[in-house]
Amino acid sequence: MTDGQDRSEYQTYMWVVAHPDDAEFSSAGTITKLSRQGKRIILIQVTSGNRGTTDRSQTPETLGTTREKEQLEAARREGIDEVVFLRQGDGHIVPDIDLREKIVKQIRIHKPDVVITHDPFRPYAMHPDHRGVGQATHDSVYPTARDHLYFPDHLAEGIEPHKTAEIWYFGSEAPDVFVDITDTFENKIEALKAHVSQVGDGAKLDERLRERSRELAKDQPFELAEAFKSVKMNR
Numbered sequence: 001m002t003d004g005q006d007r008s009e010y011q012t013y014m015w016v017v018a019h020p021d022d023a024e025f026s027s028a029g030t031i032t033k034l035s036r037q038g039k040r041i042i043l044i045q046v047t048s049g050n051r052g053t054t055d056r057s058q059t060p061e062t063l064g065t066t067r068e069k070e071q072l073e074a075a076r077r078e079g080i081d082e083v084v085f086l087r088q089g090d091g092h093i094v095p096d097i098d099l100r101e102k103i104v105k106q107i108r109i110h111k112p113d114v115v116i117t118h119d120p121f122r123p124y125a126m127h128p129d130h131r132g133v134g135q136a137t138h139d140s141v142y143p144t145a146r147d148h149l150y151f152p153d154h155l156a157e158g159i160e161p162h163k164t165a166e167i168w169y170f171g172s173e174a175p176d177v178f179v180d181i182t183d184t185f186e187n188k189i190e191a192l193k194a195h196v197s198q199v200g201d202g203a204k205l206d207e208r209l210r211e212r213s214r215e216l217a218k219d220q221p222f223e224l225a226e227a228f229k230s231v232k233m234n235r
């Protein structure tokens with residue numbers, strides 16, 4: 001990582017994403033790399049992407065089941081330790097207090113050092129679920145997950161508040177953490193190919209993503225990158 005921050009003490013990285021395949025398109029090279037370093041990786045899947053098709057033979061139920069299976073296979077290929085499906089409505093995400101409660105609870109349970117999500121501040125971002133999950137996650141990390149008077153039912157269940165050290169946004173226009181994925185780029189493609197309902201045989205993936213990853217690494221001393229905007233918090 002390129003910003004000089006010492007992250008050797010960090011143990012747990014938690015991705016919070018809107019749809020199956022969002023973590024892979026944005027971050028599979030980074031996930032694989034961190035997993036190989038022995039870090040614990042948690043994936044919170046807010047929707048199961050059960051409206052993301054043009055295939056009229058599919059129903060939300062059949063598609064949701066398929067996409068959860070695909071996500072679990074992608075996670076296995078990347079070395080993700082745990083996937084949590086929140087099963088919120090695909091296309092219906094609003095960053096309200098109910099969604100925040102669900103994300104706060106996961107942060108308090110898994111106690112991540114870094115939470116990674118969609119950049120909700122990216123101008124003209126198209127997908128409402130991406131904006132909504134980014135916003136709700138941003139608002140969950142600080143101050144909601146860290147202070148016990150927010151959602152006190154959690155404490156009653158034995159779930160303690162938690163202070164996250166950093167939040168990272170993918171899809172940002174102002175990234176400052178560039179991860180060298182040259183050695184895990186092939187794994188990224190393999191993880192994405194698990195999402196058969198979305199990428200088919202994945203024939204074009206390599207070319208398209210290699211170009212994008214090269215572009216992100218253009219000012220770095222390595223060939224292929226994934227990039228994040230980081231916000232650090234006192235804890």
Ligand SMILES: [Zn+2]
Nearest residue numbers: 018019022130
């Ligand atoms: Zn998405």
